[in-house]
Amino acid sequence: MSTAILELRKSTKKYAGVPAIEDVDFTLIKGEIHAIVGENGAGKSTLTKIMAGVVALTSGEMLIEGKPVNPRTPNEARELGVAMVFQENSLVPSMTVAQNLFLGQEKYFNRLRGIYIAAQQFLQSLNFDVAPTATVSLLGAAKKQMVEIARAVLHNAKVIIFDEPTASLTPEEKKYFFDLVIELKKRGVSIIFISHALEEALFIADRITVLRDGKHVVTDDAAKFDRARVVQAMVGRDLSQTLYGQRKTTVRPAGKRVLSVQNLRMASMVKNNSLSVFAGQITGVFGLVGAGRTETFKVVAGVIKRDFFHGGEVLLHDKPVRYLVPAPAIRDGIAYITEERKLEGFFETMSISRNIYMGLLAKLRGKRKLVSNREASSVGEKWIKALNIRAISGDAKAVELSGGNQQKVVIAKSLVQEPDLLIFDEPTRGVDVGAITEIHRLINDLADSGKAVVVISSYLPEVMALSDRLLVCRQGKVVEEFSALEATEEKIMYAAIH
C-alpha cells in the first residue's frame, strides 16, 4: 500500500513570475484517496493542473511510478494514466452518454449500436446507473459527473483528479458520489480531490494535504485531523474565532417594505416564489444549487427578462414594476451585484476609477453628457478609500487585482449608483479571507444605514453570520423563513433539503 504512484518534487509553477505554487512536494500512494485543501488561491488548482498536464512546471519534477514524466497536454497526461474531472464538465451536451464515453476513440466507421452495447456493459461493470442512450444535456449534475468518471476509468486512468466534485451536487447525490469514489478505490484507482467542504475531506479521504499561499503546509492521515486542525493549517490562525465564530445576538428590526415578490414564475427555475425584503436589515437567502435564488433576484433586477406568459408580481415600494433590462431597475434604486464577477462584473481593460465611474455614468445618464477624467479619478479615489481597495493607484487595471479587490470594485460600481435595495449574489465567492471580513463589515454598514440588503449565499456560516432574516429556498421558491435568533444550521439545512 505504500508505493507511490505519482510524485511531485520541489515543484514550482510561476505565472508571469509570480509563484502559484512554490517548492511543493506531493506524494500520492497507490489506491489512496487524497484530499487537497486550502483557501482560494492556495494553489490547489495549479497543483492538480500540473499533474493533469494542463499547465507545465516552471521547475521541479514529476514522477509516475518512479519514472520522471513531463506531460504537456491533458492528452499526454491521460496516456500516462492521469485523468482530471473538471469543475465545469467537459462533456458534449448534445451527444449521448455512450458517444461521450467513446469520444475521440471512435472507430473509422462509427457504429452507434456497437458503442451502445459496449457502454452498457462498461457502465454496468462500474455499477453506474446511467442509460448509455441518454442525451447528456438532459442529465443532472451527478449523472454528468458519473459519465466523466466512467470516461476516466475507460481510459485506464490510474489516477483520477476531481476539482470540487461535490460543489454542484445535492446531498443525496453527494452520498452517491462518495460511494462511487470508494468503489473506484477498491478497483485500485488512486484519487485526488480538491474540496472546500472540509467535512467531506475528513470523511472520505485517507490522507489530507493542506496548501497555503502556494506552499505545502502539512500532509497527514485523515484520522489525525479534525476540522479545527485543518482550518488552522489552512489559514495559519484560528479562523473560527474571527470570522464565523460568534453567533448573532441582536437582530435589526424590519423597516419599510422595499420589495415584495408575489407568485413569481420564471421558466423552470422559479415557481410561485413569494418573498419580501425590508429596509434597514439584511435578508439572507440560502438554498442549494438549483433552488432558484439567483434567478428570482435577477428577474427583480431586470437582468433576466420576465416571461410575459408566466406571471407573478414584483412590487418595489408597493408599486408594481416589470423590467426588461437592468438600466431602469438601476434608476429605481435596485443594485444587483453579480456572482459572475468576471463575466458580468467589471471592465477588464479599464482602470479601477474608470470602472466605478462607469457605474456613475450609467446612473446619471443625461445629466452627464460629457465625461470628466477629473471626476472619474476623484470618484475612484473616494471609493478606493471607502472600501479599502488595495492597489497601487486608481489607474491600476481592474484585471490586475486580486479577487477580493475586484469584488470591491464591482461593489463600488453599484454603490456609486446610490441604490436603496442591494442584492449581493455570493458576495465572497473567490475572495480571500481578509477581504471577506471587510466585505461583511461593509454589508452590515449598509444595512445599518437603512438600506435594504439581500445576501444570497450557498455558504451556510456566511448567511447565518450576516442575516437578520433568513429565507430558505427550495426548488424555485422560498419555503421557510427564520429570524436570525431562531435559526440553526440544522433547521436551515432541513428546510433546504426535501
Place this chain on the structure above:
Amino acid sequence: MRKQRVTQQAIVFAIFVVLFAIFALFLPGFFSAPNMLALLQNVAFLGILGLGMALVVISRGIDISMIAALAVPPGLVLQMVQNGYGPTISVVAAFALVIVFGLVNGWLVAYAEVPSLFTTLASGLFLAGLGQVAFFQLDVVQWPAALDGLGWFGRGGILGVPMPVVMFGIAAAIVALFLRQTRIGAYIYALGDNPFGARTTGIPTRPIILLQYVLAALIAAFAGFVMAASINSMPTRVFNSTMIYDVILVVVLGGIGLSGGRGGVPNVIIGTLLIGTMLNGMTILDFSYSAQNLVKGVVLLVAILADSFLNPRNEETAQQGDI
C-alpha cells in the same frame, strides 16, 4: 496590458516610418509633392471609413456594409439632382436612406441579435442592389453642375492641404471627441470591454449598438459624398471592389482589437498612414491589382493573427491565471 498596447501602436508606427523611408529613398517619384498629395487624398476616404468601422469594432461588431453606404446614398443625391430634383430634397432623401439603413442594421444586430458580420453582409448587398436596380441609370453617376454649390466638400483645399484630407481631419477630431469625451463614447468602450457587465451596470446596451450602426452608415455616406465631390462622380461599382478589406485592414492594423474595448482614433490614423503608404508604394512599383490583393490579404491575416495574440478574445484567458 497598457504597456502592450503602446508597443503595438508604436510597432505599427515604426513600420510605417520604415516603409515610408524605404519608399522615399528607393522609389523614384514617391516623395514628390504630387504623389504625396495623391497618397493623402486616396487614403483620406479610407481613413474616414476607418473611423466609422472603429466605432463599431470597439464594441465587438463589424460593419461590412460600409461600402454600400458609401456608394448608394451619395449616388442617389447625384442621380436625383441630375433628374431635376432640388439639391435640398435630394440630400434629405439620401440622409433619410442612410438613417433607415443604419437603424435596420442596428436593429438586426442589437434586438434581433443576428451576428453583425452576417447582418451587414446581407444588408450591404441589399443596399447596393437597391441602388443599381432602382436608383442609378449608369454605373458611374456624374456630378451634376446643379450640385456645384456643395462641391467644396471634396475639391480644392485649405492652405494647400487637399479637401478630403481636411475632411478626414475634421471627422477624426469629431469622432475622437465623441469617443473619449462623451458619455455615449464611454458606454461604447464599456460595451466592447464586457457586454454583460455593461448591461448589469445599467448601460442601455441595445440603443447604443443601434446608434453605432447609424453613425457608421452616416460616416460612410459622408466619405462617399466627399469622394464624389473630389472625383466629380460616384462610381457605384465601388461596392464590388476590395475596399472593405482595406478598411478592416486600417482598423485591425492600427491596433483596434477585434475583441473590443481597445484602441481609438489615433489607431485609425496610424493604420491609415501605413496602408496608404503601402498601397501607394505598390502602385508606383506597378504591382498588378491581383498582386496587391495578395499582399493585402497576407498583411490582413498577419494583423488579425497578431491581434488575437495580443488581445485574446476569450474572457477567461485574458484574466489572471486561475491559481
